[in-house]
Amino acid sequence: MRKRVKLEDIAKVVGISKMAVSLALRDHPSISEKTTKKVKKVAEELGYVPNRLAQSLVKGKSNTLAMLMSGPLHDDYQNQILRGAIPYAMRRGYTIFVGPMAQPQLESMYIEKYKNMMVDGFLGFHSITDNRINSENYQKLKDEGIPFVLYTKYFPDMETDYVVCNDFLGGYMMTKHLIELGHKEIGFVYGDLLFHSSEVQERIRGFQCAMEEHGIPYNSESYIPFHLHFHTKTTEDILTVNETFTKQLTSEKRPTALFVCNDIAASSVYIALKKLGLSIPEDISIGGYEGVYLGSIIDPPLTTIATPIEEIGEQACKILIDKIEGIIPSSTFVKVKLDPKLQVRNSTAPPKLIT
Template sequence: MKKRVKLDDIAKVVGLSKMAVSLALREDVSVSKDTIQRVKEVADQLGYTPNRFAQSLVNGRSRTLALLLGGSLHDDYQNQIIRGAIPYAIEKGYTLSIAPAECDPSLEASYIRKYQNLMVDGFMAFHCRTAEPYKQLKKNGVPFVLYTKYFEDLECDYVVCNDFAGGYEMTRRLLELGHRNIAFVYDEYLKQSSEVLNRRRGYAAALEEFGLPAGAASAISFDFDFKSNQTDPEHLLAKNSAFRERMSGAGRPTALFVCNDVLASSVYIVLKKLGLSIPGDVSVAGYEGVYLGQILDPPLSTVRSPIQDIGRKACQILIDKVEGTLPKSETIQVKLEPTVELRGSTAPL
């Protein structure tokens, strides 16, 4: 096994003390730029890698961040968050430890306790609807950044999509296609989640702007249990009798704005089982822009959320808080703008 290169090895080659080499690698202002460049060149040639454990003992930081995936892993949303966050973390010398809680608040709380015992520097989190663990983190002064959704009663750092704007813009597009009977379809589990609330608020605002009465805003619950893995038509029909009756009766909606793309895929199954064509009988639009929407038949019109950018920005803010570039007392709340993509699932009335 190859021997690990140490600061002493670099010091012997460049003719400096171990302390001077350490300062040069940290680009300390007391060391000249020429010396820093020389030390770094030798370090690269020898294959030197910093001893992060030793560094953590010196500066009190582990250079490890916890990424809490409170959402499900059934689509590529969390994968895109990871793809946005990890390269930035590595670039800054940090490691991301991934913890999939999958909508289980007790597991989420357990992860937070265990990671604190491991002295992680901070948390990125897609929460499981329970604010208490994050209120405790805030009380203890532990940096954390929520992504995708936040708690409306907790002042904290977060990075999300501008879901109000996305909900408004997609509804406006459906209205411009001539639709007036547009229903908002939501997953009961996500009914009170900030991202769904804001998408629904945007939807209602667009209807109001077009002069439609308050009663025109109509919501339909759709029961989707991702953990059961039950996506066969009969199962979905049995679990969603209210949706089935609404789409089978007179005056059914001519367009459905579904709160996310994965739920929209199950809506497709039920609509087709009912003998309704998309978009001939009913237009369907989703939200988030995950890969699944592109391979549905027909391809799903959607509001594309900048998912990787959300992951990267959340990681950036967290590291800045950990390193003191941003003061912990300053609350950072970022809303990134979405884009609308109309595909084959929506058509003029």
Template sequence: MCVRDGCGRPRNRLGAVLEVRKPADRPEADADSRPLPPEGAVTATIRDVARRAGVSPITASRAFSGTHPVAQETRRRVFAAAEELGYVPDLLARGLVHRRSPMIGMVVLELANPFVSPIIDGAQAVAFERGHLLVVSQSLRQRETEEASLSRFRQMRVAGVLVAPVSPDLRHLEELREQGVPVVAFSRQWANGDYVTVDDREGGRIAGEHLVSLGHREIGFVALGEPGNTAVEARLEGLLEALERGGAVCRPEWRLFTQRQTPEEGVAAAEAFVRLAHRPTAMFVTADRVAIGFVHQLRTLGLRVPEDVAVVGYDDIHYSQFLEVPLTTVALPKYELGRQAAEILFRRIGAAQPGGAPQQVLLPPRLVVRRSCGAGVDGG
């Protein structure tokens, strides 16, 4: 409640005269001359952070957005200043302004597969560095689930999507890209789009060359029997190329296919192997999880690895080196795969204009020799 005195000046309820200033009379503080707020204060602004870090407000904003190139040292100073001042950027508000949320969607085949975890780690490291949250979904190798995840990510207005496609039909990715969502495929090639994957043909070739170098001339093959799986096809092509050059063979009846990539499927493959009328002396099993079950069941059935059957796996998942018979395997740069895919995605997100030539990367595999191949080497 406010009353007025005899001069018309307003008084409060206790009778004290209230001084009223017109808006024009209020001193305007220079934003750059204001003292910095105390550390931990909730009133810190992006301008305060910029001054503390010694950069412009635009540079500070870009350091948080991750959509423009900012030097690593500059980004570190900005983040350190923000932490000192207790500044927390409103990422959701920023997403509303730019019509994109500060999130990256990622669709993997199976979270339970230990091959996938390092890929996620690599992508997450880049996303965090760019101030984005990585949101992961799994397709469980179902095309419908993959498409549903991508649709949900679009509804969330994610800044971009990383996806390990279930099938070679990638028209849905092209449609998503045409709708303005940057998309990068990984673990599968995409003729008209950005992708990062492993040179699987080279992986099959080095596995075959190694077994031939150990004297094997009859070599079998175990792989996922998934129609249109170009990675499996490439591994077999590389294997056959190496065997042909080395005078070895892989007969059709020695090529065993599984329904899933699990140790249980490896057990079933081993049981099929022992029923062969004539068995090869070595097997290339194109997934370590399957190879683990395969080796276990061979030993259960009385066959020695590598004395009776040499085995080479694929992936180099972490625990393959700790088995009773450590697994020789083709190692894939899983962390690097995720990291490079995310780097390409952020370049697309930050591009002034969409389009341009696809960015396509094939990463080289390498052979890790352990005891299961019979080479007499047990390396990590």
């Protein structure tokens, strides 16, 4: 293994002190231009690599960020977030560490690990534990004065910076689309682990607003929990573990349309409906949310609410760096909601007339 080149090694070749080498590498005016050039030339020839950790200890700043991603990385949503965040961070001189959290308990472990690595701030897609929103890890960061920006979802009970989609508007738009097709029996299907998240709650509010605006009644049975297929051992179990869904979709008054809380959940719903012998959209229309790649390739292609995912990643990163660099005061909380668009494909159609 090659030995790391140190300042002492450069100093020995040039014939000056270690301190003078350090100053020359930083273009300090106390070191002559001739000596500075010589030091840099020798450093390059020896293969000197600066110790960024040591530099960050001196500066109190590492120019690194940590991105915390809760949940399974089962689609390209987080990939699109990264496509928005990473190039922007690089343009501002920062790099991003990515911490995927397959288990909620990893969140606090990642935070402590990255704090020890002296990251300057966090981008957070917070975890959900036992179907409960837990803000403790982020409250601790806030108490310690460590900047963070939440993306996609936020804590309703905490003042924080966040960048999310306007999920109320998206929920309203999808429900209105289904109503305008002629549907009156519309169910809202939610991933059973996400019900209390801000994103799903806002989509539900949009759903309710559109239903009320058009004078269409809804009740507790309008909200249908769903256990996604990648949480089951095989897709054969999907009807067994979704007893409520199966019961409502096989009843005489089953919905003619389902608004599913996100595209990944919609892909699982497709599997369940086909096992029940229902055709999409002939027997039942399906609308999704987010606009990830999967929705465009399942059969039939999914009508969805396309969210500006890359823009969410970029704007969250911008706000975080602006907070770190003092461009935005720490006492100011920036709350951004970006508008989505309705993307109509082949999974929605007018309800079938029963004769």
